[in-house]
Amino acid sequence: MSKPEFPTKCPLCGAPVKVHRQEIVVRGGTHAAVFEDWVGECTRCGEVLFTPETVEREFALRRQLEAGRFDGLRPVGKLFVAEAV
DSSP: OOOOOOOSBOTTTOOBEEEEEEEEEEEETTEEEEEEEEEEEETTTOOEEOOHHHHHHHHHHHHHHHTTOOTTOOOOSOOOOOOOO
């Protein structure tokens, strides 16, 4: 996938936006999945900007996980929840 266009300045604080690839974790019910995509990130306040396609992919994946469907997903390792101290 080619790098999408993002605003050059943060819509919140006006600082420059850096475009890079980032892992995005999606939780649905008791399941979780990870995918990587392009994001824009403010160099000052840390605001993260997503493309509409990334947001739609995240919501579709969340619905899929909530339904207990794992088609197109590859199991990798195990996920653990640490007990509260």
